[in-house]
Amino acid sequence: MAHRIAVAGATGQIGREIIKTLAEREFPASELCALASGRAVGGSLSYGERNLAVEAVERHDWAATDLLFLAPGTPAPVTLARKAAAAGCVVVDTTGMVDPDAPVVVPEVNPGALATNPRIVASPVAGAILMAMALHPLQALGGLVRVVATSLQPVSGAGKDAMDELFSQTRGVFVNDTATPEQFTKPIAFNLIPHVGAFGEGGLTDEEEAIAEDASRLLGGVAVAATCVRVPVFIGQALSIHAAFDRPVQEKEAREAIRDAPGLTLLDRRDDGGYVTPLETVGEDPVFVSRLRADSTVPNGIALWCAGDNLRKGGALNAVQIAEELLRRGALRGG
Template sequence: MGYKVAVVGATGNVGREMLNILDERKFPADEVVALASRRSVGVEVSYGDRTLKVKALEHYDFSDVDICLMSAGGSVSKEWSPKIGAAGTVVIDNSSAWRMDPDVPLIVPEVNADAAAGFKTKNIIANPNCSTAQLVVALKPLHDKATIKRVVVSTYQSVSGAGKDAMDELFSQTKAVYTNSEIVNKKFPARIAFNIIPQIDVFMEDGYTKEEWKMMMETKKILDPKIKLSATCVRVPVFVGHSEAVNIEFENPISADEARNILRTAPGCLVIDKHEPGGYATPYEAAGEDATYISRIREDATVENGLVLWCVSDNLRKGAALNAIQIAEVLINRKLISAKKKAA
């Protein structure tokens, strides 16, 4: 018998991707419901070869829903996730609302699937930040081998991480450059077309941005609280796919060849690392794919036991929708949940 799944925020970039991936992976759902705010009621969204009409979250009865994939933003999740969890539905939330809650597991299945069993306190599981998700997939097998002490990461994050309006802004600004029209900034603090912006989210008192803070804190929670991490997060004029330049310092020796061999067999990783033009992954290749692509693996001679690598992933998939559905699969495969509906 299958499960009943609700997708909240079904009209957004990530919500639509969740519906696509549920179908692609043949998720064992007997019924999938698309939910959003009242203004989106009646909007049609695709689920495989079917069309779903969006219903209002505010009036929905979750009493027979097994899993809720929540992708409607932090304020909506803060209000609704506890209510939905109280109805006996497991909420897998894509916002930052619950990530640092000690009673809510923060899960990347390739890294810390065992922690998913801790969801029962609140019936909520958190999905990490998109830039964190791909990073820890790459770090985990290396940490197991040589123990990571410190990470310095610079991100090159696509506009889709800021939503559909951000993608529209990049498109309209790019068009304006070619037509010599006025360039209007609405979503971003500076022009994004043919430019890069060294700010994602708001600034904090220490000069880091909230996005950078998320990467630091979430990596500690998911992987190891002893790891020291410094991040610089940058928005770039790419539609889909986040890239990261990662400098890693280990406690124990590890060579580039060892790292390459370890990552080639690690879950969720795909190594493309030829020392030639084009022998590496870019966001273009990663878009629409599930893997975290890893390239440019090399030793860092400036520190003892240091490596440098480049990793790229589709932020709408592994960074959000795919990871959430993989969490749901962990719950089912490990028999941590059972369907509410009883066979007739």
């Protein structure tokens, strides 16, 4: 049974990747509408072996759509999502802006959150997806008590203009051209910026709050502390994670649990190059785990490094997998 699908924010990084992923995974679509606003309307996007005309999101008929993917860059996403849901459309939200009460889902971690057939489902921020994927298999070995993580975030998470700024600043260093930063508060080329998102009153940024909240919901309410750092990498996100459990977790059994988990790849040799870097994750679907070891600074501590493509599993792929799970459960109308 094929379904009528729309992707809002289709011309952005995640929107394009969602369309690409739908084609790659042969999601059953009788119709796919690429929606955007402003100057993007009238352009075209590749969908498998054919092109899609980009249509105006403001004029779309939601009663004729079964499934909406809401990607970053969509204007007035809250209003749009509510209008679509009221018309009977199921919304998969990748913006994190629509409904704080919507279930936050990573299909390998908590597919049961879809049991109530919600009209709006949230796909978490990339850092929370990677963290939950890496830690979920270990929960069968011991209850998580606390997680502390540093998230190293690529410029693609801030959009195409941010990627262009990294490129131009990198080139400028070699020709002695010091351009004024526009997308970031400080130069990003050959630099690290401990600031992703807007600062709140308590000193956390909204990205840090989003990672902590989403990961906590995915992992059963565990306390999560995150520090986010923008790094001069185009695509590929990594986290350094320290987790404490309520009982001892042996390295050997932790490795076995991660090795057997769907969507994870363990690459952890204790020699030069025996780990995965963000660059190596580009275009790859799995989340990669490396540097797994005991953390002796806390009782029952485990430390690890995980990395993944923030546009794939950290974004588009997870959203499409949510849709696949909804389809499997018969939660989509029409066809």
